Amino acid sequence: MILLLITLIAFFNFKSQAKKKIFDTKISDHERVQKLSDSGKKFKRKLPYDFVYLSDIDPTIHQDLRYFGKNNFTGKHVVGYKKHKCIMTRSAALALFKVQKDLKKINKYYSLKVYDSYRPQKAVNCFWNWAKDKGDLKMKKIFYPKFLDKKNLFAKGYIAKKSGHSRGSTIDLTIIDIRKENRINTADFSDNSINMGSIFDYFGKESHYENDLIKDLEAKSNRKLLRDLMITHGFYPYEKEWWHFTLKNESHPNKYFNFDIE
Numbered sequence: 001m002i003l004l005l006i007t008l009i010a011f012f013n014f015k016s017q018a019k020k021k022i023f024d025t026k027i028s029d030h031e032r033v034q035k036l037s038d039s040g041k042k043f044k045r046k047l048p049y050d051f052v053y054l055s056d057i058d059p060t061i062h063q064d065l066r067y068f069g070k071n072n073f074t075g076k077h078v079v080g081y082k083k084h085k086c087i088m089t090r091s092a093a094l095a096l097f098k099v100q101k102d103l104k105k106i107n108k109y110y111s112l113k114v115y116d117s118y119r120p121q122k123a124v125n126c127f128w129n130w131a132k133d134k135g136d137l138k139m140k141k142i143f144y145p146k147f148l149d150k151k152n153l154f155a156k157g158y159i160a161k162k163s164g165h166s167r168g169s170t171i172d173l174t175i176i177d178i179r180k181e182n183r184i185n186t187a188d189f190s191d192n193s194i195n196m197g198s199i200f201d202y203f204g205k206e207s208h209y210e211n212d213l214i215k216d217l218e219a220k221s222n223r224k225l226l227r228d229l230m231i232t233h234g235f236y237p238y239e240k241e242w243w244h245f246t247l248k249n250e251s252h253p254n255k256y257f258n259f260d261i262e
């Protein structure tokens with residue numbers, strides 16, 4: 001009887017120890033996320049090596065993939081975007097998880113919102129062809145009113161033949177207030193983003209991080225908040241687009257992928 005009692009105590013003690021291990025506060029965020037993403041992999045279709053679904057790493061980060069649908073500068077659903085799913089390299093997703101964590105510490109109602117991350121080469125080709133099509137001016141009024149000739153979009157660095165997004169560690173994103181509904185106003189394409197001074201994908205000087213057109217101090221400080229957090233966690237910014245960041249130590253610095261987003 002006593003032996004049985006000792007065995008039972010030892011068994012429950014072992015169980016509670018095991019449980020403790022999983023919830024061990026000493027586990028680093030990195031390890032915790034690693035566990036989470038490994039478990040998520042079981043349920044998702046296989047992605048190329050080192051790519052993950054952002055929702056497996058951090059389901060709290062909002063996603064509003066503008067090229068999956070018509071709410072973008074082409075006015076069309078972009079080729080290669082078969083599902084509304086944000087895909088990126090594991091290291092970029094882990095870094096973003098840390099940015100989100102720091103952002104929540106600053107304001108619990110704030111969240112990151114991703115507009116685009118991994119972009120297949122076929123989608124980049126689609127943008128290139130769109131920019132060459134002089135007759136297609138459907139979205140000009142909202143996204144590039146000052147450009148008389150769409151060809152200037154190449155020269156000004158807004159459209160290119162290759163994009164860092166196809167390497168999987170480049171992300172377009174903003175900060176939102178989660179209390180606001182994500183509704184795109186099709187008159188000016190404003191959404192639930194906090195005031196950044198210009199909309200995502202606006203082809204103009206207003207989108208440059210530093211410019212003399214945006215005088216609004218709130219917009220300037222919001223841009224700085226996003227930029228500082230991204231830089232702190234290993235990303236570098238692009239001066240012409242306040243929303244665009246690339247991971248410094250990206251895992252595929254020379255490879256441009258073309259698999260569909262699904």
Ligand SMILES: [Zn+2]
Pocket residue numbers: 165170171172243244245
């Ligand atoms: Zn971008």
